[in-house]
Amino acid sequence: MSKLVKLYLVAGVLFVGAFAWWGVTGRERQKQPRRFIPADVRAQARTSPGGYRSFHFWHVGTGGYRGGK
Amino acid sequence: MSPVTASCARCGADIVFRIDDAVVVVCEHCNTVNARTDRGFEDLGKVADLVDTPSPLALWVEGRFLGVGFMIVGRSQFRHPAGGLWDEWYLKLDDGTWGWLAEAQGRFYVTFPLAEPGRVPPLSEMVPGKRVRAGGGELVVADVGEAEQAAAEGDIPYRLVPGRRFMFADLEAPDTFVTVDYGDDPPSVYLGREVTLDDLGIDASALRPREKRVVPASAMTCPTCGGALELRAPDRAERVACPYCDALLDVNQGQLVFLEALRGPRVRPQIPLGTTGSLDGEELTVIGFMQRSVTFDRKYFWEEYLLYAPKVGFRWLTCSDGHWSYVMPLRAGDVEATSYVTAGSTATYDGKQYRAFQDAKGTVEYVSGEFYWKVEAGEEAAMCDYVRPPEMLSWERSGGEINYSLGTYKTEKQVEAAFGVDVRHAQAGTVAPNQPYPHSRIYRVWAALAGVLFLTMLLVTCTRDDRSVFEKSWVLPPQTSQDQPTVVFTDAFVLKARQNVEIQVEAPVSNSWAYVTGDLFAEATGVDQQFDVPVEYYAGFEDGEHWSEGSQRTRRYLSALPGGRYTMRMAVERQRWNAPLSVTVRVKQGVFRLRYLWLALLILSILPLLVGWHNFSFEKRRWADSDYPPALFGNWESDD
Numbered sequence: 001m002s003k004l005v006k007l008y009l010v011a012g013v014l015f016v017g018a019f020a021w022w023g024v025t026g027r028e029r030q031k032q033p034r035r036f037i038p039a040d041v042r043a044q045a046r047t048s049p050g051g052y053r054s055f056h057f058w059h060v061g062t063g064g065y066r067g068g069k
Numbered sequence: 070m071s072p073v074t075a076s077c078a079r080c081g082a083d084i085v086f087r088i089d090d091a092v093v094v095v096c097e098h099c100n101t102v103n104a105r106t107d108r109g110f111e112d113l114g115k116v117a118d119l120v121d122t123p124s125p126l127a128l129w130v131e132g133r134f135l136g137v138g139f140m141i142v143g144r145s146q147f148r149h150p151a152g153g154l155w156d157e158w159y160l161k162l163d164d165g166t167w168g169w170l171a172e173a174q175g176r177f178y179v180t181f182p183l184a185e186p187g188r189v190p191p192l193s194e195m196v197p198g199k200r201v202r203a204g205g206g207e208l209v210v211a212d213v214g215e216a217e218q219a220a221a222e223g224d225i226p227y228r229l230v231p232g233r234r235f236m237f238a239d240l241e242a243p244d245t246f247v248t249v250d251y252g253d254d255p256p257s258v259y260l261g262r263e264v265t266l267d268d269l270g271i272d273a274s275a276l277r278p279r280e281k282r283v284v285p286a287s288a289m290t291c292p293t294c295g296g297a298l299e300l301r302a303p304d305r306a307e308r309v310a311c312p313y314c315d316a317l318l319d320v321n322q323g324q325l326v327f328l329e330a331l332r333g334p335r336v337r338p339q340i341p342l343g344t345t346g347s348l349d350g351e352e353l354t355v356i357g358f359m360q361r362s363v364t365f366d367r368k369y370f371w372e373e374y375l376l377y378a379p380k381v382g383f384r385w386l387t388c389s390d391g392h393w394s395y396v397m398p399l400r401a402g403d404v405e406a407t408s409y410v411t412a413g414s415t416a417t418y419d420g421k422q423y424r425a426f427q428d429a430k431g432t433v434e435y436v437s438g439e440f441y442w443k444v445e446a447g448e449e450a451a452m453c454d455y456v457r458p459p460e461m462l463s464w465e466r467s468g469g470e471i472n473y474s475l476g477t478y479k480t481e482k483q484v485e486a487a488f489g490v491d492v493r494h495a496q497a498g499t500v501a502p503n504q505p506y507p508h509s510r511i512y513r514v515w516a517a518l519a520g521v522l523f524l525t526m527l528l529v530t531c532t533r534d535d536r537s538v539f540e541k542s543w544v545l546p547p548q549t550s551q552d553q554p555t556v557v558f559t560d561a562f563v564l565k566a567r568q569n570v571e572i573q574v575e576a577p578v579s580n581s582w583a584y585v586t587g588d589l590f591a592e593a594t595g596v597d598q599q600f601d602v603p604v605e606y607y608a609g610f611e612d613g614e615h616w617s618e619g620s621q622r623t624r625r626y627l628s629a630l631p632g633g634r635y636t637m638r639m640a641v642e643r644q645r646w647n648a649p650l651s652v653t654v655r656v657k658q659g660v661f662r663l664r665y666l667w668l669a670l671l672i673l674s675i676l677p678l679l680v681g682w683h684n685f686s687f688e689k690r691r692w693a694d695s696d697y698p699p700a701l702f703g704n705w706e707s708d709d
Contacts, residue, residue, distance in 0.1 A: 001510050002507045002508050002510070004507075004508050004511070004676075004680070005508055005510045005511045005514055008511055008514060008515075008676050008677075009514050009518075012514065012515075012518040012673060013518070015518075015669070015672065015673065016518055016521050016522050016525060016669075016673075019522060019525060019665075019669045020525040020528075020529070022665075023525065023526065023529035023665075024529055024532075024567065025567050025629060026566075026567045026568045026569040026570075026628060026629030026659070027569070027628045027629065028569050028626045028627055028628040028662075029665070030626065031628075032598060032599055032600045032601075032625075032627055032628075033599045034596065034597065034598050034599065035597050035599070036594075036595045036596060036597060037590060037595040037596075037597050038595070039595065042592065042595050045592075046592075058586075058588050058638055058640070
């Protein structure tokens with residue numbers, strides 16, 4: 001087995017291992033922003049009549065999405 | 070068996086016919102061949118003294134072949150046209166029949182005469198390498214020549230005439246050996262097979278030890294220059310080329326006789342004569358060296374080293390352009406090859422197919438050391454090579470003989486390690502006919518990795534639900550303004566940990582768009598996963614053809630979230646903001662992503678694809694020197 005093939009074997013095993021880990025942990029390629037709602041917001045939301053609906057915490061929309069056509 | 074004692078027709082000494090139906094007996098005193106006739110005993114002439122060959126067999130040794138006991142009762146020695154002798158032992162079997170046991174080059178063949186041989190091909194059809202029908206089967210002609218009855222002893226089952234010359238043909242097939250004796254009219258056919266001493270059931274204590282023939286000390290010096298010659302296979306050597314004065318010497322009855330002075334420049338072997346090395350677990354000594362050539366547009370040279378070990382026999386190590394091959398002889402009957410090569414011809418050995426590479430006429434340019442045949446400078450042989458890297462199957466035909474061999478490619482490092490010498494390295498960029506592509510194993514590794522990849526994906530998929538966790542449809546009222554999206558909140562639903570999330574938004578948009586800005590959040594932990602899902606669909610007719618773009622259903626995939634209860638907030642904007650819009654949202658988990666499998670496979674394939682391209686270029690260089698390249702690597706240049 002040539003050095004190149006050995007190298008490929010090692011890299012391939014690592015890659016397949018990473019792929020398996022990726023699959024097992026339910027990862028996705030595209031990263032979507034993820035954050036935490038501050039504890040005080042959560043506390044207030046529990047007591048607020050509108051709950052979370054009352055807050056303007058959520059991320060804003062398109063900022064002018066006009067479609068792809 | 071009742072021995073009959075008589076007197077030798079020539080010297081009068083007692084001779085004993087130990088076997089009832091023996092035709093002749095050789096007088097132990099005067100070597101006269103006495104034939105038993107109706108009128109007494111007839112003197113058929115004298116045979117020469119037996120040459121002491123390294124045979125382990127002897128008269129009166131008993132054995133058992135295919136369950137039938139036998140005794141060796143007679144022996145003849147024949148001269149081969151290529152030089153040297155072979156022994157033929159005569160077996161008297163317990164069932165009353167006679168068997169022939171031929172011994173040559175350390176190999177044994179048991180044959181029995183065929184009473185009704187059927188059609189025997191005429192001698193003119195016996196071309197070495199040609200396949201013929203004889204003895205009830207198809208065989209390849211291995212050797213054709215004229216033999217001379219030289220010496221004999223004991224009881225012989227036929228009318229042996231001293232000095233008789235006759236044409237013979239040896240034919241081989243797997244597990245079959247046939248000899249045709251054209252000295253008889255009609256030709257006699259002997260059918261049998263190659264055997265080992267074990268097959269003959271001879272007790273080991275009855276075998277003679279294989280002692281080396283003792284060569285007189287005086288014969289160990291070159292008769293031309295007086296240089297001391299050390300014969301390493303004295304019992305096999307037929308020719309010796311003096312390394313000091315380049316005199317070619319014939320080995321005759323243990324004496325070295327000057328034949329000719331070798332002309333041409335002296336060639337120094339890369340591995341000195343006498344060097345011992347280990348290849349494929351066999352300890353061998355370099356006993357001979359040859360430089361040979363073929364002529365195409367110019368002369369191309371290569372080197373051949375004759376290796377020897379008493380237990381192994383002869384092997385070859387060849388070197389061409391710094392590329393080495395370790396070569397072992399093959400039985401003609403074990404190889405299927407045509408005697409004439411055309412494009413696409415193949416040869417088969419051991420169930421493997423070899424592709425024709427080149428045929429040419431090889432010429433011996435220079436020799437040094439000792440050889441088991443009567444080698445001559447200028448000796449020519451028709452040669453053909455078939456390849457299946459790292460192996461090369463070859464045949465060489467000269468005179469009436471064809472020899473098959475199998476070479477296995479060896480790297481310079483392997484040769485250097487085996488013999489402890491430095492050798493010339495292969496010229497960069499050159500590819501030997503049987504040189505294996507060094508990275509070819511990458512394809513197997515790729516296949517194995519791809520298999521593991523599929524299995525992994527299968528395993529991951531099997532442990533996933535691919536389950537729907539939420540689905541709901543809304544009819545959204547018109548937006549209050551273009552910049553104010555319609556906001557909806559879902560009920561809480563449960564997401565499992567370590568499973569991806571698919572969010573599917575479906576809206577019947579047509580030539581317009583809708584845009585969902587979402588938050589998937591867990592009240593308990595405060596995790597807020599944001600996402601955006603545009604849905605747009607356009608369709609129409611242009612030049613009489615319908616076209617469409619986009620879809621009314623869009624999916625977004627999110628990495629797994631911590632397990633727990635989640636709520637989704639969605640803010641929906643759309644192009645037709647002042648009209649109501651029906652929206653359906655589905656959330657799934659553990660979704661199989663075929664795209665990732667293909668992507669992973671693609672990444673895994675990048676290097677093998679590059680190697681494949683390099684492999685192609687390597688093969689192209691290999692076949693550039695071939696007479697019979699495959700169409701893929703053929704010569705695309707025009708003849709002019």
